Amino acid sequence: MWSSSLQRRLPRIVDMPRMTIVAGIIVLGALLVLPQFIYPVFLMKAMCFALFACAFNLLLGFTGLLSFGHAAFFGSASYISAHALKVWGFTPELAILAATLNSALLGYLFAYVAIRRQGIYFAMITLALSQMVFFAALQLPFTGGEDGIQAVPRGALFGFIDLSDNRTLYFFVLAIFLFGLFAVWRIVHSPFGQILKAIRENETRAMSLGYRVDYYKLVVFVLSATLSGLAGGTKALVVQVASLTDVTWQMSGEVVLMTLLGGMGTIFGPAVGATVVLSLQNYLSSLGSLVTIIIGVIFVVCVLAFRRGIVGELQARWPRRNQ
Amino acid sequence: MTTIFDLPVSYFGLQFLIGLQNGAFYALLSLGLAVIFGMLNVINFAHGAQYMMGAFLAWLLLDIAGISYWWALLLVPLIMGLLGVVIERAFLRWLYDLDHLYGLLLTFGLVLIIEGLFVSVFGSSGLPYEKPQALAGAQRIPLAMITGNERDMMMIPLYRLWIVAVSIVCCFGTWYAIERTRLGSYLRAATENPALVRSFGINVSVLITLTYGFGVALAGFAGVLAAGVQALTPHMGSNLIIVVFAVVVIGGMGSILGSIITSFGLGIVEALARIAYPEASGVVVFAIMIVVLLMRPAGLFGREN
Numbered sequence: 001m002w003s004s005s006l007q008r009r010l011p012r013i014v015d016m017p018r019m020t021i022v023a024g025i026i027v028l029g030a031l032l033v034l035p036q037f038i039y040p041v042f043l044m045k046a047m048c049f050a051l052f053a054c055a056f057n058l059l060l061g062f063t064g065l066l067s068f069g070h071a072a073f074f075g076s077a078s079y080i081s082a083h084a085l086k087v088w089g090f091t092p093e094l095a096i097l098a099a100t101l102n103s104a105l106l107g108y109l110f111a112y113v114a115i116r117r118q119g120i121y122f123a124m125i126t127l128a129l130s131q132m133v134f135f136a137a138l139q140l141p142f143t144g145g146e147d148g149i150q151a152v153p154r155g156a157l158f159g160f161i162d163l164s165d166n167r168t169l170y171f172f173v174l175a176i177f178l179f180g181l182f183a184v185w186r187i188v189h190s191p192f193g194q195i196l197k198a199i200r201e202n203e204t205r206a207m208s209l210g211y212r213v214d215y216y217k218l219v220v221f222v223l224s225a226t227l228s229g230l231a232g233g234t235k236a237l238v239v240q241v242a243s244l245t246d247v248t249w250q251m252s253g254e255v256v257l258m259t260l261l262g263g264m265g266t267i268f269g270p271a272v273g274a275t276v277v278l279s280l281q282n283y284l285s286s287l288g289s290l291v292t293i294i295i296g297v298i299f300v301v302c303v304l305a306f307r308r309g310i311v312g313e314l315q316a317r318w319p320r321r322n323q
Numbered sequence: 324m325t326t327i328f329d330l331p332v333s334y335f336g337l338q339f340l341i342g343l344q345n346g347a348f349y350a351l352l353s354l355g356l357a358v359i360f361g362m363l364n365v366i367n368f369a370h371g372a373q374y375m376m377g378a379f380l381a382w383l384l385l386d387i388a389g390i391s392y393w394w395a396l397l398l399v400p401l402i403m404g405l406l407g408v409v410i411e412r413a414f415l416r417w418l419y420d421l422d423h424l425y426g427l428l429l430t431f432g433l434v435l436i437i438e439g440l441f442v443s444v445f446g447s448s449g450l451p452y453e454k455p456q457a458l459a460g461a462q463r464i465p466l467a468m469i470t471g472n473e474r475d476m477m478m479i480p481l482y483r484l485w486i487v488a489v490s491i492v493c494c495f496g497t498w499y500a501i502e503r504t505r506l507g508s509y510l511r512a513a514t515e516n517p518a519l520v521r522s523f524g525i526n527v528s529v530l531i532t533l534t535y536g537f538g539v540a541l542a543g544f545a546g547v548l549a550a551g552v553q554a555l556t557p558h559m560g561s562n563l564i565i566v567v568f569a570v571v572v573i574g575g576m577g578s579i580l581g582s583i584i585t586s587f588g589l590g591i592v593e594a595l596a597r598i599a600y601p602e603a604s605g606v607v608v609f610a611i612m613i614v615v616l617l618m619r620p621a622g623l624f625g626r627e628n
Contacts, residue, residue: 066424113613116620120366120423121572125616128569132609139602249565253431260428289442296435303429304417 019318031174040166041238046278047177048235053258053270054184055227060256061264062188063220064200068123068252069110069130073103073225075247076133077232082149082242083142092155092163096176096233103229104222106133111221115214118203127249134247148243152236169238176234180227185267187223196220257295260302263309272310330598332466333477338594344483344552346590347490350583351545352567354497355538357576361514362534365415365426371564372437373539377403377546378555379441382452392455392551399547400540407539411532434561441557449554458482458551486548493544494583501579510534569612575625585623 034043052074059065077099084095114125137143144150154163163169187193198206199213207213236242245251254277262273277295284291302309308316327335352370359367367373380399384390390398410433418425458481466475501507513520513527521527546560553559574585589608597604615623 066427068427113616116616117572120360120427123424123427124366124568124572125612127565128572128609128612131565131569132606135605249561250435253435256428256431289439292435292439292442296432296437296439299432299435300414300429303425303432304414307421307425 035167035170040170042278042282044166044170044173044238045235046275047173048231048238049255049258049274049278050271051177051180051234052228052231053255053262053274054181054267055224055231056255057259057264057267057270058184058187058196058220058224058227060259061266061270062193062200063196063217064203065217065221066119066123066256067110067114067126067221067224068249068256069126069128069133070225070228070255071247071249071251072110072130072133073107073228074232074235074255075137075242075244075251076106077103077229078236078242078246079137079143079149081233081236082152082240085155085237086149086152087142090155091159092157092172092237095155096230096237099233099236100226100229103232104226107222107225107229108218110225111218115217115221127252130247130252131249134244134249137244137247143242146244148241149236150241152240152242154237154240163237173234173238176230180230181268181271183227187220188267192216192219253299254295257299257302259309260307261298261309263312263315266309266311266315269309269311276310332475335598336464336466336477336479338598339591340479340483340487342591342594342597343487343587344590345593346587347487348545348549348563349567349570349590350494350586351490351541351548352564353571353574353582353586354494354579355541355545356567356571357579357582358497358501358541359535359538360576362510362531363411363415363419363426364423365418365430366423366568367535367538368427368430368564369410369433369437370430370538370542370567371560371562372434373403373407373542373560374546374549374563375441375555375557375560376406376437377543378452378550378559379445379450379546380543381547381550382450382555385452392547395547396544400544403543403546404536404540407536408532410539411535415535416532438557438561445555445557447556447558449556451554452550454482454551458485482551486552489548490545493541497541498579498583566608569608573608573612573615573622575622577622578624581624 031043052070056067056070059067059070080102081095081099084090084098085092088095090098110126110129113129114122117125138145142149154169156162157172161168161172163172188196195206195211195216198209198211199216203213232246235246255274258273258277259270260273261276262271263269280294280298281291284294287294306313352374356367356370359365359370377399380402381392381395384395384398385392414429414433415426418429461478461480462484464477464479466472466477499507501510509520509525510530513525513530517527549559570586570589571582573589574582576582589611592611593604593607596607603610619625
């Protein structure tokens with residue numbers, strides 16, 4: 001006899017669309033082999049941004065809240081992580097943990113203020129709050145102002161695994177990335193995630209059903225900020241720099257674009273969007289300010305004609321068997 | 324010389340004036356944002372970029388065509404208004420049936436395009452703009468009647484005084500046009516209930532287009548004013564617009580007069596903060612926004628829903 005809990009759990013994995021499983025295995029295999037072919041630092045950076053975008057999507061895609069200040073969590077986490085590694089001599093995992101906690105706390109403060117208003121005001125408030133974090137990053141003594149924190153040592157994982165080799169670091173970052181994505185997947189597919197979707201679809205109705213909407217918004221905001229912090233803290237370890245770029249409002253906008261382009265409301269879409277945007281920036285960087293123009297054009301096109309995003313579009317075209 | 328906290332009185336006077344001047348810009352920009360939001364339900368993120376374009380347009384007119392500041396004050400808003408009409412017709416109109424957030428995202432994309440274009444043409448360093456001779460000087464004002472000391476004087480730059488005066492006139496004009504004229508009453512009615520106004524035979528679609536054009540023209544006008552006091556850079560607008568967003572949240576977009584008062588008030592508070600603790604002057608508006616949200620979530624002059 002199956003135990004009842006196992007019985008309930010097993011079919012869930014089996015029921016997943018076969019395409020999702022196949023695609024998942026292919027992507028995982030590719031992630032293991034890719035560092036042989038592509039510069040690992042770029043891949044690691046892409047994974048950090050992919051996690052950032054997926055975490056952001058918890059808010060935009062699954063709860064319907066547009067935060068325009070997520071760079072604050074990503075950027076401040078990279079500062080904390082860099083400072084902990086360089087000045088406090090933390091080991092990498094502790095530095096990232098400290099960065100993640102910082103963003104969780106910051107996320108709580110943001111959410112506490114911002115959930116008092118809805119829609120467009122929510123976006124403007126988060127933007128204004130993140131601008132405060134930007135000024136803090138510019139003026140606090142430990143952040144190095146315009147220069148940022150440079151030459152951050154990577155240290156040794158748990159005190160004995162040297163991370164200065166890109167290959168070794170790659171697998172550490174991959175583990176963090178997969179953990180982060182699993183967390184997002186788990187949140188979305190939990191009863192909690194169902195309530196978030198209810199709030200997205202009809203906030204008043206969710207409220208009338210007895211759900212404390214503000215409480216759920218607060219929790220998901222903190223979760224999203226925490227995972228963004230995880231991504232930001234890891235990024236500082238990878239590129240060995242914490243700079244002002246990651247706390248600017250342009251970065252907050254970029255993560256919106258990644259999510260929109262990949263497909264908001266899909267779990268892995270934002271990761272795809274992040275990879276596309278980052279590749280564009282990487283391979284077209286010789287074009288200078290033209291890259292900004294191209295990204296702006298993509299943004300406008302996405303909003304006008306391509307609102308489902310890449311993954312959303314694929315899902316819509318693929319015939320669904322089970323549902 | 325009379326001093327307060329070891330600073331001369333004239334220093335306070337000057338800071339106060341700079342505060343008023345910043346408030347004037349906040350007022351012009353937040354007014355445009357509020358008018359656009361009321362009619363289109365779109366938060367115009369490109370407002371800052373359009374303000375920047377106004378300033379650059381004034382510079383181009385003077386530098387290439389030799390058109391003076393006074394004509395620029397008239398021409399730039401017209402050109403920017405036309406551009407606004409084009410943007411509304413080409414992009415924004417397709418988004419009215421969707422969530423309001425898409426309007427914000429679209430205009431954000433426009434900001435990236437516009438700023439990218441200006442950086443690639445003009446570079447990131449500032450361009451100087453020569454303000455007109457008539458406004459270049461400074462006025463010496465005795466402060467004896469306030470302090471009772473004959474030696475207290477302050478120099479008031481005429482141009483800053485001019486900005487404050489023009490902004491007040493402009494804001495009052497907008498308030499009058501919207502609250503006291505027939506066209507304004509159509510506008511307010513269409514904001515409340517577009518379907519009903521349409522059924523009275525008023526072309527709401529054109530009204531919406533003109534409203535956006537007017538808002539953009541206002542931003543362009545503010546840009547021309549700004550050209551005289553600061554170096555022109557492609558990013559001059561986006562830094563300002565975020566503060567203006569906070570101003571709008573503090574004031575609430577419900578009342579025009581309310582947003583004008585909030586703007587000038589915050590400009591002055593910011594100036595006082597700059598005297599007391601210069602490092603904090605960049606964030607004081609945001610800090611006030613937090614306090615207001617905690618105490619009055621709808622904003623000082625806003626109405627719930």
